[in-house]
Amino acid sequence: MQDKQIYFVEHLLEWYKKNQRKLPFRETKDPYKIWVSEVMLQQTRVGAVINKIENKYLQFIERFPDIEILANSKTEEILELWSGLGYYNRAKNLHQTARIICEKYSGKFPDSYQDLIQLPGIGDYTASAILSIAFNKPYAVVDGNVKRLLFRFFYNELDQTYSEKGIKNLANELIHFPKVEPSEFNQSLMEMGALVCIYKYPKCNNCLISSYCSTKDFSKEEKLNIPPKSINPKKQIKIYIYIINKYNKLFIIKNQHLFLKNHYFFPYEIKEKKEHLEISDSPHTFLGNFKHNIMNYLFDAYIFLVNENKKNFTFYQQDKTESKWIEVSETKKYLYSSFAKKVLDLYNNSSSLF
Ligand code: SF4
Known part of the structure; x- marks a missing residue:
């Protein structure tokens, strides 16, 4: 397992250096901007949708360039700009959290997990994204893309009944490997899941880590079920x-x-x-x-x-x-x-x- 993990981390980071998309929120370490982008990106990171989110992000940052301006704005104004992204409670939580950070932390983003998850709308995913990307702390971010990539690649080594906790533990183990930059590692996992190990059409023939992937020779139908689909239909x-x-x-x-x-x-x-x-x-x-x-x-x-x-x-x-x-x-x-x-x-x- 250890050798396979080392292979995975090394090749993943190598792939990311050459293939990462140029996105505006990748060019900053400002926790406020990382936070806004991650709340927007919770919907998806794929294809055409990411262009829509990219445009929304740029409009949002232009209108609310820092946390104080956001905190002092009207909720209606924020909701209007959020229009089309759905999940409107997320926009309301952004506003509420901006106010708390300005009042309680003098406008400075907290850099501890315990402080972050107390804030409205910030759970494990967003706290880990802010801590790793803005502060380079080793907290693994596990979204749908990451779960799929890790579960498919390490399918033979993981509990095949699929446990989200098992995936999270594995990601946390990998992020602590020597010479791994948490910010780069998390983003590379999400990016490879979004661009290569795609849900319906995994690009196994062009995948840099295919040699050691547990499921590369599985049929298309078998791959679609890894991880298993939600048992709760709409x-x-x-x-x-x-x-x-x-x-x-x-x-x-x-x-x-x-x-x-x-x-x-x-x-x-x-x-x-x-x-x-x-x-x-x-x-x-x-x-x-x-x-x-x-x-x-x-x-x-x-x-x-x-x-x-x-x-x-x-x-x-x-x-x-x-x-x-x-x-x-x-x-x-x-x-x-x-x-x-x-x-x-x-x-x-x-x-x-x-
Ligand atoms: S070989 Fe295919 S299934 Fe395996 S990680 Fe790459 S894209 Fe995903």
Whole structure:
């Protein structure tokens, strides 16, 4: 095992030196910028998506160049810039943590694991990324790419029932090898997982470490199952979303349930029954439908323009849900999630028909 580990570390670092992508957040050791980029990168590190994150990161750093400016900004402004990245609680946590660091640590990022994981939104992954990349401390970062690469390469040596703890222990062992720079090591693991040991299409024929890889000769189907897929498939939810427009104003609610919690959205109903929707039975104008993923949910969304002459929409006013009428020009301020934007796109495309 020891020889295989040495081989792995040496070849991984050699590969990284020649093949790492030039990304703006790689050119800094500023813990504030590393933190922002790692929170954004938690979604993915692959292909086209990383270009989107790169652009968002540059816009974010231009608007909030340091932690004090972020701490003193309005949450709405941060959410607006975060628009399209999803996981809006992460943006709120960034704001809250920036305030705590400014108040408790005079704006200086803590460099201890124990202090970091006390902060909102910072768990083991982000704390390890900040400590290793900004402060070069030996804390292994284990994201989906790293788990896949390590599990495939060391498949014969690891517990094949797959344990995340086993992967984390292995990564922590490797990062302590002599002459290993923690910052470089973590980034090289994530990068090789993202660019070579890809989930669906591992590039085994062009992989520098293939000679000792346990699974290089496995079939494509076998590799797809290493690590095994999550046993929790996405929960499918049928949702009816209602657009209520009066005198060029839109009615929105502060959502308290299930998804985008505490964010403004359109009034909606969750339909538990799985039967096909009878569009013609609806008292409202059907605008269209689409599917949308949010974390562990797959929404099957049906969008309606409410005809207030046929049915009054009073159910949201009756309960305690916070609601408001906004000008159509204010949608950017309140409806920044990609889910709300899809609904708005349908509405804007169809409003010319009425
Ligand atoms: S040989 Fe294939 S499976 Fe093994 S580490 Fe390289 S890309 Fe991944």
